[in-house]
Amino acid sequence: MDDFIGSSALVPQEYVPNYEENEAGWPSVVSLDYNRSDKCTTTLKWRSLVGSKSDGRPKVSVSKIGEVQALVDFIESDSDLAHRLALPSGGWEGKPDRDRIEFDVAIFLREILGRAHSTGILDVAEMVLIYCRIERSRLAEHLIGDLIVPLPLVKFPETDELKLGDGVSIVRLDEGTQRSRARSTRDTLNAFLSAAATHAVRIQSVSYDNPHWLRRMFGFWGNGTDLTRVDLACQAIDIATGAHVGYAEVLIRPLDWAEEWTYDLPAIHEVATIRRHHEKLAERGWHGPGTTVESSAAARIPTTFQNLSSSNLRVALAARRLFQSNLRTDDDDVVVDCCIGIEALVGDEHDELTHRMAQRAAVVLARRGHDPHSTYAITKKVYGERSSIVHGVVRKSKSFKVKGQEYHTSSTARWLLRELLTSATSVSPAWTPAAIDQRILASALIPDPEG
Structure with missing residues (x-):
């Protein structure tokens, strides 16, 4: 595969943002649609390389791979499995046609190959683990993950993790998470405001119903998202420290499953975008100092949170x-x-x-x-x-x-x-x-x- 990649200038590529900070010291990791060697890591764009005939003109079509066609036959013969893995025709209650099954099998396959290639995995047993994580995202009745809600323009410089109670913490966002959650500069949510968060509220082990994985791709997350504890954490921060906090996006870090991956980065999926911050933050606030919460003030937050609860x-x-x-x-x-x-x-x-x-x-x-x-x-x-x-x-x-x-x-x-x-x-x-x-x-x- 590496020989194939190196032999053709027409091999599709994508650009994964590197971690960087702006002059004010805020993370400034945004997704660009073009290559900047100083800002991006260039990698193979598996979404364009592997596909079905429904994808247009993929470099490698699963329609011509006998083993994949055998898998499509197997899925097509089991209506329940076909319904869980592929988008039904004519509405959610319909039966997926063969082209649609093939299309979604191609998605499945390229995620496995892309993850294995980016992480250097060659061992079959390790590739099976990748497969199992994706399979769970499609077939498990419930999915569990940690909600991650970044807090833009509020720094906790001496805090890596602050436990508030009831499975709620304030945690530092590592570089891998920052890169994985990078938003496009064309996004309706300001990518630079989103990036300018050093910490997040984490809600551990949140469970979602999983009626169909494609519903999540369209933004419908099973039984919905209860943000009560996120708001309580923001209220506790404000009361205990005087820092005006808010949030704009709700993410999930899957526990032993994954919808997809970006390069070799941790799986981070978007659950919702919601403006729960003052609009002045979006007025280039990432070029300023923001708010800093020192450890002495942060130490008051857990008691406030618990008493609020x-x-x-x-x-x-x-x-x-x-x-x-x-x-x-x-x-x-x-x-x-x-x-x-x-x-x-x-x-x-x-x-x-x-x-x-x-x-x-x-x-x-x-x-x-x-x-x-x-x-x-x-x-x-x-x-x-x-x-x-x-x-x-x-x-x-x-x-x-x-x-x-x-x-x-x-x-x-x-x-x-x-x-x-x-x-x-x-x-x-x-x-x-x-x-x-x-x-x-x-x-x-x-x-x-x-x-």
């Missing part, structure tokens, strides 16, 4: 609103989100007086070293701004003053909500408005002199 509905709502506020582009929306979160923590369905909420916030944050009089005044001001917004009053200013100091409303609202959440998630169970009221009453009690 077991928190009451009030705390859960407040944490969701904090995370959601970070995705907003409108200043008013940020204020409303944060005020909903603040009210969830220190409000009471039977008593929505701003005075009472401000009083509770002041008591809670006094224990975090904040002046209670300032906290009380700030909370009332923020809620005054919220009232103006929801009643359609056009605000003349997006800031306010307390004791002569000017505060930007939306950023102050986020600060206030985050501080309250930091306090609430530092203990388990979290405090409640009723518990704060008891603390206020206790501090006001005067001993009876007559005993």
